[in-house]
Amino acid sequence: MSEIDPDEYPYTGVGEYVPYAGPRFTDEAASERAGLFFSLMNSRRSVRQYSDRAVPRELIDAAIATAGTAPSGAHQQPWTFVLIGDQDTKLKIHKAAEDEERKNYIDGRMPDDWKDAIARLGTGWRKDYLKTVPWIVVLFEQRFGIDDAGEKQKHYYVKESVGIAAGMFIAALHNMGLATLTHTPSPMAFLTKLLGRPSNERPFVVFPIGYPSDEAVVPVLGRKNLSEILVDVGGDS
Numbered sequence: 001m002s003e004i005d006p007d008e009y010p011y012t013g014v015g016e017y018v019p020y021a022g023p024r025f026t027d028e029a030a031s032e033r034a035g036l037f038f039s040l041m042n043s044r045r046s047v048r049q050y051s052d053r054a055v056p057r058e059l060i061d062a063a064i065a066t067a068g069t070a071p072s073g074a075h076q077q078p079w080t081f082v083l084i085g086d087q088d089t090k091l092k093i094h095k096a097a098e099d100e101e102r103k104n105y106i107d108g109r110m111p112d113d114w115k116d117a118i119a120r121l122g123t124g125w126r127k128d129y130l131k132t133v134p135w136i137v138v139l140f141e142q143r144f145g146i147d148d149a150g151e152k153q154k155h156y157y158v159k160e161s162v163g164i165a166a167g168m169f170i171a172a173l174h175n176m177g178l179a180t181l182t183h184t185p186s187p188m189a190f191l192t193k194l195l196g197r198p199s200n201e202r203p204f205v206v207f208p209i210g211y212p213s214d215e216a217v218v219p220v221l222g223r224k225n226l227s228e229i230l231v232d233v234g235g236d237s
């Protein structure tokens with residue numbers, strides 16, 4: 001840690017500080033990297049048909065470690081990534097998820113406007129991929145923490161924090177050529193019990209992870225272009 005003069009440096013607080021060690025690029029290098037990264041991320045799709053080809057455990061560990069670098073409210077890191085590789089647990093998740101989704105899609109629990117909104121995705125109650133993929137990661141949000149004395153600790157901006165970590169996880173997997181799906185078999189409460197998680201944790205997203213099957217197809221969707229998502233209020237920086 002370097003010496004910090006409180007008169008010169010505002011972030012003195014009660015913490016310790018080190019020089020920022022992130023990368024610094026020229027504008028040209030940054031522009032090239034930006035284009036490459038956009039192309040990579042623009043090729044990401046949610047995949048619903050997987051091969052049973054094995055995926056080394058270390059790749060999943062690396063993706064979770066990457067997600068764990070996400071910013072979080074008050075740096076509380078309110079996430080737990082539960083990794084499932086054994087077939088028995090995958091089958092239990094598969095059955096419970098299909099039970100819920102059957103109620104949604106077949107038994108009328110899903111309102112018509114929701115059905116209409118997802119019609120073009122071609123999804124249904126069957127979730128075969130939960131049986132096929134080598135790995136499932138269930139991301140839990142920690143609604144509150146529990147300190148060493150067993151007291152409840154308030155967590156700030158939990159959904160924002162876990163959402164950012166989820167995005168970084170998806171990006172890390174895609175960067176390795178692995179596919180995933182942001183899967184939310186609603187309601188997901190069954191996962192807390194099935195995976196033996198404590199009551200302060202709530203399921204956030206189920207991520208089946210693997211290589212796409214050779215026959216995998218994805219719906220033609222298109223994305224909003226820059227002018228539709230960017231509002232420029234003027235001025236040059």
Ligand SMILES: Cc1cc2nc3c(=O)[nH]c(=O)nc-3n(C[C@H](O)[C@H](O)[C@H](O)COP(=O)(O)O)c2cc1C
Nearest residue numbers: 044045046047048121123181182183184185218221
């Ligand atoms: C919060 C969230 C929940 C989602 N839940 C499901 C789901 O339960 N089942 C599913 O098939 N896709 C689900 N998706 C995937 C979306 O349908 C998909 O991201 C969207 O259609 C865009 O397609 P793309 O990811 O291929 O770009 C979900 C996505 C998000 C962000």
